[in-house]
Amino acid sequence: MSERKVRFSVGIGITNAEREEVFTLSQLGISEEDYETEEELQKILDEELKHWINEFIDSAAILED
Incomplete structure (x- = not known):
């Protein structure tokens, strides 16, 4: 049996x-x-998907006055 795969x-x-x-x-x-x-x-x-996404997206929440 082949190993299961997941696509992110x-x-x-x-x-x-x-x-x-x-x-x-x-x-x-x-x-x-x-x-x-x-x-x-x-x-x-x-959870693995969240970690993977963080490898590719730079983001920030910046408060502006």
Whole structure:
């Protein structure tokens, strides 16, 4: 059986301003012992996605007077 893969993608609403990558679960450091259900796996993937997005987006909240 082949290893499961996940596709991460992010876009900012501008043409061609998108990024996409495919990872195996092991590339993300996720093993079958880390989750029991698909829901638990999805929560882990959601967190991994947040970390991945932060690698590509620079943002800030700046208060202006």
